[in-house]
Amino acid sequence: MPLPRRLPWDWWDGLVPESAVLDDECHVESSYQFLLDRSEPPYGVRVHRGASVHGLTAFDVGPEGVVTFGAYSVTNGTQFVCDEEISVGCCSMLGWNAVIMDNRRVPTDPLLRRAVLESVAFSRPRRLLGNAETAPVHIGSNVWIGFDAVVMPGVTVGDGAVVGARSVVWADVEPYSVVVGNPARLVRHLSVDERAGVLTPFGRRPYSQALQPLR
Amino acid sequence: MSDQSSGWADGRVPSNVRVGRGSVITGPDAFKRFRTTRDPGLVIGANCTMDLTHFSFQPDGEVTIGDWCVFASVVLMCEERITIGSHVAIGWNTYVMDADFHPLEPVQRLADVFAISPVGAAQQLPRPVVPTGPVVIEDDVWIGPGCMVFKGVRIGAGSFVEPGSVLTASVPPRSRVVGNPAQVVGAV
Numbered sequence: 001m002p003l004p005r006r007l008p009w010d011w012w013d014g015l016v017p018e019s020a021v022l023d024d025e026c027h028v029e030s031s032y033q034f035l036l037d038r039s040e041p042p043y044g045v046r047v048h049r050g051a052s053v054h055g056l057t058a059f060d061v062g063p064e065g066v067v068t069f070g071a072y073s074v075t076n077g078t079q080f081v082c083d084e085e086i087s088v089g090c091c092s093m094l095g096w097n098a099v100i101m102d103n104r105r106v107p108t109d110p111l112l113r114r115a116v117l118e119s120v121a122f123s124r125p126r127r128l129l130g131n132a133e134t135a136p137v138h139i140g141s142n143v144w145i146g147f148d149a150v151v152m153p154g155v156t157v158g159d160g161a162v163v164g165a166r167s168v169v170w171a172d173v174e175p176y177s178v179v180v181g182n183p184a185r186l187v188r189h190l191s192v193d194e195r196a197g198v199l200t201p202f203g204r205r206p207y208s209q210a211l212q213p214l215r
Numbered sequence: 216m217s218d219q220s221s222g223w224a225d226g227r228v229p230s231n232v233r234v235g236r237g238s239v240i241t242g243p244d245a246f247k248r249f250r251t252t253r254d255p256g257l258v259i260g261a262n263c264t265m266d267l268t269h270f271s272f273q274p275d276g277e278v279t280i281g282d283w284c285v286f287a288s289v290v291l292m293c294e295e296r297i298t299i300g301s302h303v304a305i306g307w308n309t310y311v312m313d314a315d316f317h318p319l320e321p322v323q324r325l326a327d328v329f330a331i332s333p334v335g336a337a338q339q340l341p342r343p344v345v346p347t348g349p350v351v352i353e354d355d356v357w358i359g360p361g362c363m364v365f366k367g368v369r370i371g372a373g374s375f376v377e378p379g380s381v382l383t384a385s386v387p388p389r390s391r392v393v394g395n396p397a398q399v400v401g402a403v
Contacts, residue, residue, distance in 0.1 A: 025333060025334055026333065027333045049334070050329075050332040050333060050334040050335070051332070052331070052332060052333060072328055072329060072332045072334070072335075073328075074328065074331060074332065091325055091328040091329065092328075093317060093324075093328060096290070096310075097308075142321055142324060142325050142328070144317060144319075144324060147310060147363065148363075160321040160324075162319060165310075165363055165381065166363065166379075166381055166395055176321060178319075181395065182395070190319070190320065190321055192320075192321045192322060193322060196322040198322055198325050198326045198329070199326050199329065199330075199340055199341070200326075200329045200335075200340075201329055201332070201334045201335050201338055201340065207321070207322045207325065210325055211325075
């Protein structure tokens with residue numbers, strides 16, 4: 001069952017749009033996060049069970065865009081700029097004020113860009129109407145993205161990877177690796193004990209099986 | 216405290232905060248994540264200006280700030296201890312933190328994510344312990360906008376941290392610091 005369209009704890013006097021599908025066991029702090037959401041049903045933003053979307057997170061989603069935010073993932077203040085597809089897996093953490101974009105919203109060619117910027121003045125509401133090239137972004141499960149990091153269009157971040165604070169990720173990130181800097185570069189691999197126990201809301205499970213009930 | 220919010224903060228200063236004469240705290244988020252149970256958990260000296268500053272403290276966090284400091288949109292994230300001297304200026308959107316707040320190791324990290332989820336919190340799942348390292352910012356330090364100061368860092372007195380620097384290691388007094396990761400490039 002989806003959450004009510006007006007969130008009972010909301011500090012902003014607004015409504016969660018129809019195109020946002022929120023699980024009844026997720027936490028979405030405010031309808032303010034959907035101020036830039038122009039997506040259309042069946043869904044543009046989907047937040048799964050146990051996920052938390054805090055603070056000034058912004059779903060800047062165009063009419064064709066789809067953002068899925070997986071079970072138990074958590075974010076605070078991430079900017080999702082989406083005109084095609086951004087997917088976040090289960091149990092991933094996206095740091096404060098990270099930016100995840102599947103397009104740049106404006107063409108790279110200066111003359112085309114000029115035309116797009118001029119069109120903003122005639123749009124209601126005044127917004128960049130994404131007609132830039134898009135490339136889907138996929139963030140895996142158990143990923144940790146640091147403060148203020150930027151993930152560029154077309155990037156896939158593998159399961160269990162860590163992206164350091166202020167990194168700018170231009171290329172795919174291998175599973176269980178740590179990348180930092182601009183452009184983000186590999187600094188180490190993380191070892192993982194697949195048999196180690198993890199305390200989950202559905203009991204203690206080995207790491208290799210902890211995410212299975214969520215997929 | 217002048218509260219500029221139209222929103223969720225109730226505009227009051229928590230009882231375990233000591234604020235010196237002539238100091239001002241503004242902004243709706245100042246104590247939104249002020250969870251410390253220490254008394255005092257936050258001590259601000261005299262004549263400080265804490266503009267839109269966010270005091271995000273965990274239950275054992277303790278922060279001391281001297282006199283005549285000016286902070287603009289700073290996020291102080293404290294698990295254990297942050298000590299800031301007098302005449303310290305910190306620019307917009309700078310984060311100062313004395314822990315990484317989540318484990319790096321994937322298995323522990325997964326347990327942490329479950330514990331902080333609404334479902335896990337309702338079940339009171341325990342959070343893994345994360346390493347901390349007290350942060351010290353000495354007197355007369357200037358930190359530009361968009362910087363990060365990580366756990367265990369000590370910034371020597373009079374140092375000048377250029378905008379956008381990411382400090383992962385301590386720097387001696389009167390250093391000029393720049394870059395990600397930050398390097399000492401000269402003296403002031």
